[in-house]
Amino acid sequence: MIARWLGMPVAAAAGAARLDLTMGLVHALMLVLFLGWGGFFVYTLVRFRAGRHPRADYAGARSKVSTWIEIAVAVAEGLLLVGLSIPAWASRVSGLPPEHEAVVVRVVAEQFAWNIHYPGPDGVFGTTRPELVSPSNPTGLDRTSPHAADDVVTVNQLHLPVDRPVIVQLSTKDVIHSFSVPNFRVKQDAIPGLMIPVWFVPNRLGQYDLVCAQLCGLGHYRMRGTVTVETPEAFDAWIRTREATR
Amino acid sequence: MEIPYSTTARPDTGVTNSKLGIWLFLASEVMLFGSLFSAYVLLRVGAPSWPHGWAIMNVPLGALNTAVLITSSVTMVLAWVALKERDLSRYWLWMGFTVLLGVMFLSIKAFEYADKFQQGLYPSTNTFMGLYFTLTGLHALHVAAGVVVNTWLLGAGFTMWERDPDRLTHRVEAAGLYWHFVDIVWIVLFPLLYLL
Amino acid sequence: MTTQSSDAHAAVPPFWRRTLFSTDHKVIGIQYAITAMVFLLVGFFLMMLMRWQLAYPGRPIPLVGGLLGATRAPGGIMLPEFYNQLGAMHGTIMIFLGVVPLAVGGFGNYLVPLQIGAPDMAFPRLNLASYWAFAAGGVVMIASFFAPGGAASSGWTSYPPLADIATTGQTFWLAGMVLLITSSLLGSINFITTIVQLRAPGLSFMRLPFFVWSQLVTSFLLLLAFPPLEAAAVLQLMDRVAGTSFYLPSGLVVGGKAMAVAGGGSPLLWQHLFWFLAHPEVYVLILPAMGIVAEIIANSSRKPLWGYRLMVYSVVFLGFMSFLVWAHHMFLTGMGTTMSAFFQTTTMIISIPSVVVLSSLVVSLWGGAIRFTTPALFALAFLPMFGIGGLTGLPLGLAATDIHLHDTYYVIGHFHYVVAPGTIFALFAGVYYWFPKATGRMMNARLGAIHFWGSFVTMNLIFMPMFIQGLAGMNRRLYDAGVQDPHLQGLQPWSVLQGWSAWALGVFQLVFIVNVFWSLRKGSRVDANPWQATTLEWAATSSPPPHGNFAVIPTVRRGPYEYSVPGAPADFTPQNAI
Ligand code: HEA
Ligand code: HEA
Ligand code: CUA
Numbered sequence A: 001m002i003a004r005w006l007g008m009p010v011a012a013a014a015g016a017a018r019l020d021l022t023m024g025l026v027h028a029l030m031l032v033l034f035l036g037w038g039g040f041f042v043y044t045l046v047r048f049r050a051g052r053h054p055r056a057d058y059a060g061a062r063s064k065v066s067t068w069i070e071i072a073v074a075v076a077e078g079l080l081l082v083g084l085s086i087p088a089w090a091s092r093v094s095g096l097p098p099e100h101e102a103v104v105v106r107v108v109a110e111q112f113a114w115n116i117h118y119p120g121p122d123g124v125f126g127t128t129r130p131e132l133v134s135p136s137n138p139t140g141l142d143r144t145s146p147h148a149a150d151d152v153v154t155v156n157q158l159h160l161p162v163d164r165p166v167i168v169q170l171s172t173k174d175v176i177h178s179f180s181v182p183n184f185r186v187k188q189d190a191i192p193g194l195m196i197p198v199w200f201v202p203n204r205l206g207q208y209d210l211v212c213a214q215l216c217g218l219g220h221y222r223m224r225g226t227v228t229v230e231t232p233e234a235f236d237a238w239i240r241t242r243e244a245t246r
Numbered sequence B: 001m002e003i004p005y006s007t008t009a010r011p012d013t014g015v016t017n018s019k020l021g022i023w024l025f026l027a028s029e030v031m032l033f034g035s036l037f038s039a040y041v042l043l044r045v046g047a048p049s050w051p052h053g054w055a056i057m058n059v060p061l062g063a064l065n066t067a068v069l070i071t072s073s074v075t076m077v078l079a080w081v082a083l084k085e086r087d088l089s090r091y092w093l094w095m096g097f098t099v100l101l102g103v104m105f106l107s108i109k110a111f112e113y114a115d116k117f118q119q120g121l122y123p124s125t126n127t128f129m130g131l132y133f134t135l136t137g138l139h140a141l142h143v144a145a146g147v148v149v150n151t152w153l154l155g156a157g158f159t160m161w162e163r164d165p166d167r168l169t170h171r172v173e174a175a176g177l178y179w180h181f182v183d184i185v186w187i188v189l190f191p192l193l194y195l196l
Numbered sequence C: 001m002t003t004q005s006s007d008a009h010a011a012v013p014p015f016w017r018r019t020l021f022s023t024d025h026k027v028i029g030i031q032y033a034i035t036a037m038v039f040l041l042v043g044f045f046l047m048m049l050m051r052w053q054l055a056y057p058g059r060p061i062p063l064v065g066g067l068l069g070a071t072r073a074p075g076g077i078m079l080p081e082f083y084n085q086l087g088a089m090h091g092t093i094m095i096f097l098g099v100v101p102l103a104v105g106g107f108g109n110y111l112v113p114l115q116i117g118a119p120d121m122a123f124p125r126l127n128l129a130s131y132w133a134f135a136a137g138g139v140v141m142i143a144s145f146f147a148p149g150g151a152a153s154s155g156w157t158s159y160p161p162l163a164d165i166a167t168t169g170q171t172f173w174l175a176g177m178v179l180l181i182t183s184s185l186l187g188s189i190n191f192i193t194t195i196v197q198l199r200a201p202g203l204s205f206m207r208l209p210f211f212v213w214s215q216l217v218t219s220f221l222l223l224l225a226f227p228p229l230e231a232a233a234v235l236q237l238m239d240r241v242a243g244t245s246f247y248l249p250s251g252l253v254v255g256g257k258a259m260a261v262a263g264g265g266s267p268l269l270w271q272h273l274f275w276f277l278a279h280p281e282v283y284v285l286i287l288p289a290m291g292i293v294a295e296i297i298a299n300s301s302r303k304p305l306w307g308y309r310l311m312v313y314s315v316v317f318l319g320f321m322s323f324l325v326w327a328h329h330m331f332l333t334g335m336g337t338t339m340s341a342f343f344q345t346t347t348m349i350i351s352i353p354s355v356v357v358l359s360s361l362v363v364s365l366w367g368g369a370i371r372f373t374t375p376a377l378f379a380l381a382f383l384p385m386f387g388i389g390g391l392t393g394l395p396l397g398l399a400a401t402d403i404h405l406h407d408t409y410y411v412i413g414h415f416h417y418v419v420a421p422g423t424i425f426a427l428f429a430g431v432y433y434w435f436p437k438a439t440g441r442m443m444n445a446r447l448g449a450i451h452f453w454g455s456f457v458t459m460n461l462i463f464m465p466m467f468i469q470g471l472a473g474m475n476r477r478l479y480d481a482g483v484q485d486p487h488l489q490g491l492q493p494w495s496v497l498q499g500w501s502a503w504a505l506g507v508f509q510l511v512f513i514v515n516v517f518w519s520l521r522k523g524s525r526v527d528a529n530p531w532q533a534t535t536l537e538w539a540a541t542s543s544p545p546p547h548g549n550f551a552v553i554p555t556v557r558r559g560p561y562e563y564s565v566p567g568a569p570a571d572f573t574p575q576n577a578i
C-alpha cells in the first residue's frame, strides 16, 4: 500500500515490506516538516509584509518552539535510524541464509550484459578462468574442470523459483555495474576484483526488470535483463531444458 | 592603501599575513600527502603480496639522500638566523648551501630513477613501483619548487633587502617552513618505500 | 599593485592591466563572476540538449542538431556516448566552473574585503593567480570536447575502471581539475588570511556578517577537502598515462580481451578519495548561498537575524561534520553493517545544523516589515526550495531506503533542489542585491519579477517529477530516459513536461541577461546605500567603491544587523555609526 502511494513498483520479495515501511515513514516525516514550516513561512510572509506591518519588531520571535521542533526532528531521525534502517541493513548484509537452503547463482556483469551462471544439479560451480573468456564462453568457464559439466550459463535471463531464498554472488569482468531489481528493492554495485553476495526471497510470480544502475559506458541504458519468478516445477523444467541445449 | 599586517604581526591574532598563509598552505599539503599515504596503506593492505622495499631500492643512496635533506633543513634555519642578525655574508653562505643540497638531493634521485629504468622497473611494473614513482616524483617536484624559491631569495628577490629587510626575513622564514615540511614528507617516505 | 599605488606609472596602468591583470579584489571578483556566469550558461546549454534527448529519444535535435557533427549526433540524432559526455560535463561545469567560482570567486572576492573593512585581500597577487588558474582550467575543460573521442564521459564522479579506460577527454578532465584545485587552494588561503587578519578595528568574529562566516567555513572546506581529490586525480592520471594500475584490480577482461596491466589496484580507493572531497564540496555549494540569503533576509525584513550565534555555531559544526559523511554515497558498494551504521548516523547528525540554520532564517521573518524586492523574492524562495532538497536527503541518508533510491532520478531531484532553485536562486538574489554596489545602478524590478516567477515555476516543473520518476525506479544517466524498460512504462510524459519546462526556463534566463545589460546602461542611478543596509560595504563607501575601498578604514561599533533598533533615528543603524 505504501508502495502504491509513493508510486514505487509492486513489491515482489519478502524483505521489501520493511524497506517500504521505512520509506513511507520517512516521507511522512518530511511531509509534516515541510507543511509545518511551509505553513508558518507563508503565514509570516502575509502577516508581516511591509504593507501590513510597516514597523519591524527588533526582538522578533520570543518563543522557543523552533528549538523543540529541532529536537523533535533529531529524535524522529534517530528512531528511524535505530529502529528501522540499521536493522534492515544488518539483515540485508549479514542475514545470508545457509547456502544449502538457498538457490545460489553467480551473476557476472560485463559491458553491457548480465551473465548468469547456475551450478547445476551438483550444486557446485565449475572453475572459471579469465583467459578462457570468449564470445561463446562469456564467464570463462572451464568445461573440463570437475564440477563444470552440469553448469548452466545464460545471458540476461535470470530464472528463480518462488519463495526460496536466493543468494546472488555478484561480480564483474570489466567496470563497475550495479545489479538492480526495483521490484525486489534490491540493488548492489558489482565491483571489479570483488565477489559480493546479495540475497532476497522472491515471493511473487512474474517477470521483472533487471537493470544496471551504475554508469558503465555508452551501452549503460540498454544493459537490461529479465528476472522470471516461477513455480519450483517450472524452474526445474527450465533448468533441465537449458542443460539439454547446452 | 597598504595591506595591513604584511610585515608586523596583528596584535590580537599574533601573526603576520604571510605566516598564517604559509601555515594554511602547509595544512592543505598535509591533506595531500596524507591522502597519498592512506592510499598506500589501503593498497598495501588489500594486496595479496607486497615486495620488500629494501630488496628493490638502493637503501644506502636513500639514506644518503635523507641525510642530505635533513642537513639542508639545518642550513636553512642557519640562513634565517643569519638574516635576522643582519649578517649578510653568513646568510649567503648558508642559503647557498641549502640550494646546493637541494640540487644534490634531486641529482641523486635522478640517478636512482635512471637506475630503476635500466633494471626494467617502471611505474607500470607493479603497484609498489607505481607508488614509488608517484610519491617520490611528487615529492621531488616539491623539492624542485623549494630550490627555485630559495634560489630566488638568494638572487633576484634579494633586491627587497634594501627596501624592506623585515619583509625579506619573513619570506625566508616562510620558505623555511615549507622546506622543513618537504623534509618531513621525505622522512615518512623513506621508511615507507625503502625500509618496510 | 595596491602596494605600489604611489608609484608614478602604477597610478594609471594601461586598460588591459586595469581590467585583465588588475590585483584589485573588486575587479577580480567581477572577472570571476562574469566568467562563471558564462560557464553557467554553457552548462545550461548542455542540459537543454540532454533534455531534448530525454523528452524525445532518438529524434533529431532541432536547430543545433546538424551542427554537432557525425561523431556526436549523426543526422542530428544524439549518440549515447555524446549523451554521457553531456552529463559528465554538465555536472562538472555547473559545479566547478559555475557555482563555486561565482559564489566564492565572485561574491566572496568582491564582498569579503568590503564587509570586513579591508582595503583589499591579504595577497592581491595570489588572488590574480587564482583567477588565471581557474580560467586555464576552464579552457582545458572546454577544449576536451574537441579531443579525439570527445569530452569526459564517465560522469562528474569519474569512477574507475570506466574512467581509466575512457577516451582522451578524461585526461583533459583530470588536467583541468588539477588547475581548478590549484585555483581553489590559492583562493582559500587568501580568504582565510584576509578574514582573520584584515578585519577593521572593532570587528570581532561575532560581529562578522553571516556571509563572511559562510565564506570562512567554505574556505576551510576547500583548503582541506580539495587536496585528497588532487591526490586521487594524480593517481588516475598515472593510471591513464604511465600505465600504473592503482584503480585496476587483476584479471579484468574488457571487451572480451584481458587487460594488459599489472593489476593489484582498488576501484573503491578512488571513490573514497573522491567523496572525501565531494561531500564537503556540496556544502561549498550551499554555504555561500546561505550567507547571501541571510544578508538579504535581514535587510528586507528590517530586523536582526534570529539566532545569529546559533547559526554561526551551526555552520562551523556543519563544516566539521562534512568530513565524516562521505561514504553515504557508497552504501551500495558492499559495505558492512558497522560502516553503514556509522555513516548513516553521521548523515542524520549533519542534517540537524541545516535544520537549525533554515529554521533560524524562517523565524527571522517573524515580526519583520518584509519588503518584496527582487533579491528578496529569490532569497525567500530559497528557503522552501532548499527545504525540499534537504528533506529528500533524509531517505537517501538512511541506507535501507537508499537501496531503492540510489542512482535513480530521486538523487538527481534531491540535489538539484539544493543547487538549482537553492544555490542558483541565492546567487541570483545576490546579483540583484549587490549589482547597485558594483555598478552604481539598480536592476529593473519588473524584469526581475518576470525572471523570478518564470524560473520558480519552471524549475519546480522540472525537478518535482524527478521524485516520482525516482521512486518508480527510473535510473539516472539513462540515454533513452528508460523508455524501453517495461517497469517504467507510462513515465515518459513527465520527461516531455520536463523538457518543455527546461526550454521555457531558458527563455526566462534571457530576460535576466537582457536585464543585466539594460541596467548597466539605463538602470536608475543609486547612492551609496540604496537598500538602507547596515553592513560596511553599504554604509562606509560609495557605489562602486574606489580603488582601496575606503577613504579611511571604518571603525566598527556594533553587530551586523542592527535594523529597527528601538529609539534609533532610522530603521537601520550601520555597523560603523557612532
Ligand atoms: C548543495 C548541495 C547539497 C546539499 C546541501 C546536500 C545536503 C544533503 N544531502 Fe545530498 N547530494 C548532493 C548535494 C547536496 N546534498 C549531490 C550533488 C549529490 C549527488 C552526487 C552524485 O551522485 O552525483 C547528493 C547525494 C546525496 C546522497 C547519496 C545518494 C545516493 O547516491 O544514493 C545522500 C545520502 O545520504 C545525500 C544526503 C544529504 C543530506 C542528508 C543532506 C543534508 O545536509 C540536508 C539537511 C537539510 C534539511 C534536513 C532540510 C531542513 C528542512 C526544513 C527545516 C524544512 C524547511 C521548510 C520550509 C522553509 C518550507 N545526498
Ligand atoms: C551546481 C550544480 C548544478 C546545477 C546548477 C544544475 C542545473 C540544472 N541541471 Fe544538473 N546536474 C548536476 C549539477 C547541476 N545541475 C550534476 C552534478 C549532475 C550529475 C552529472 C552526472 O551524472 O555525472 C547533473 C545532472 C543533471 C541531469 C541528469 C542527467 C542524467 O542523469 O542523465 C539533469 C536532467 O534533467 C539535469 C538538469 C538540470 C537542470 C534543468 C538545471 C537547471 O536548474 C539549470 C539552471 C541554471 C541556470 C538558471 C543558470 C543560468 C545562467 C545564467 C542565466 C547566467 C547568465 C549569464 C550572463 C549574464 C553572462 N542535471
Ligand atoms: Cu552496466 Cu550500467
Ligand SMILES: [Cu+2]
Residues within 6 Å of the ligand: C278, C279, C282, C325, C326, C328, C329
Ligand atoms: Cu554527500
